Amino acid sequence: KIMKEKFLAAVIIPSSDPHQSEYVAEHWQARKWLTGFSGSAGIAVVTQAHAILWTDFRYYIQAEKQISESRFVLYKMGEPDVPTFQKWLSENLKKGDTIGLDGNLFSLKDMKKYKTVFEEKGIKLDNKVDVVKNLWSNRPAMPNSKAFSLSEQYAGKGRRDKINEIREKMDSQGASCHLITTLDDIAWILNLRGKDIHTNPVNISFVLITPEKVSLFMNNEKVGENLKKELEQDGIIISEYEDINTALLETRDEHIILVDPENTNYRLYQSINKNCKIIEKPNPAIALKAIKNDI
Numbered sequence: 001k002i003m004k005e006k007f008l009a010a011v012i013i014p015s016s017d018p019h020q021s022e023y024v025a026e027h028w029q030a031r032k033w034l035t036g037f038s039g040s041a042g043i044a045v046v047t048q049a050h051a052i053l054w055t056d057f058r059y060y061i062q063a064e065k066q067i068s069e070s071r072f073v074l075y076k077m078g079e080p081d082v083p084t085f086q087k088w089l090s091e092n093l094k095k096g097d098t099i100g101l102d103g104n105l106f107s108l109k110d111m112k113k114y115k116t117v118f119e120e121k122g123i124k125l126d127n128k129v130d131v132v133k134n135l136w137s138n139r140p141a142m143p144n145s146k147a148f149s150l151s152e153q154y155a156g157k158g159r160r161d162k163i164n165e166i167r168e169k170m171d172s173q174g175a176s177c178h179l180i181t182t183l184d185d186i187a188w189i190l191n192l193r194g195k196d197i198h199t200n201p202v203n204i205s206f207v208l209i210t211p212e213k214v215s216l217f218m219n220n221e222k223v224g225e226n227l228k229k230e231l232e233q234d235g236i237i238i239s240e241y242e243d244i245n246t247a248l249l250e251t252r253d254e255h256i257i258l259v260d261p262e263n264t265n266y267r268l269y270q271s272i273n274k275n276c277k278i279i280e281k282p283n284p285a286i287a288l289k290a291i292k293n294d295i
Contacts, residue, residue: 002131009097010089011131013044018104019181020263025197026140030132037066045085054085086117095122100129103266111266127266143196147203147222149230155191160234162189166209169284175258180207182263185285206244213237217244245271
């Protein structure tokens with residue numbers, strides 16, 4: 001019904017969150033809620049005539065059992081003659097059709113790939129569609145565990161030193177601003193831990209690093225007074241999680257922003273001030289962690 005109201009021929013619902021995490025908090029497990037399949041990897045596609053779940057070989061048996069009483073049909077990724085969801089959509093939709101998806105849940109890299117595939121067929125992408133938002137009545141709230149600091153004794157190095165190393169990498173690539181969205185990288189750089197995702201000691205947050213300051217976008221309720229003072233002493237300014245889009249829009253024109261196309265969601269990319277130059281390269285933290293074997 002919602003698809004008809006929005007003139008959508010299909011919707012795509014992935015397994016990801018705005019941080020491109022493999023394991024996501026319950027709040028973002030829309031694909032699980034919709035299909036009944038609880039595995040960590042998979043993608044759902046719904047049209048007026050079809051409901052299909054794609055997942056890989058790790059989950060074939062589990063997925064078959066969990067969706068057996070639903071309207072979903074399992075497509076086994078990697079099996080002979082099983083098309084990708086992009087190929088299936090491009091072959092089953094017609095020119096002029098529109099596919100809806102939530103750009104917060106897809107990386108910049110993937111969105112560029114999808115746009116190329118679908119535009120060749122004359123199919124449009126609307127990346128501002130969240131069909132689940134008003135349907136999932138008992139949706140779990142955003143995770144809000146208390147953040148805590150990991151001492152240098154265990155972290156190996158202070159957050160100031162790590163931030164300086166990131167800035168050196170930024171400078172070598174000609175960047176004056178770096179957007180970090182990956183939760184494990186943020187945990188490593190700032191020596192912060194949390195309990196926002198089961199078995200993953202991370203906090204739901206974003207970080208912007210410039211030569212002058214570090215901005216941490218996190219629900220302020222997660223940060224106690226002592227931790228807030230500690231972070232501020234290290235030059236880290238705390239803003240609300242939702243303020244990241246406004247901060248990107250208001251970034252100074254002269255900034256050159258480094259983003260990781262595999263890990264930056266498409267809606268964040270769209271929020272960046274259009275006058276800024278953008279460098280698309282992997283997060284420097286990934287290489288720094290690997291060099292120090294400190295993942």
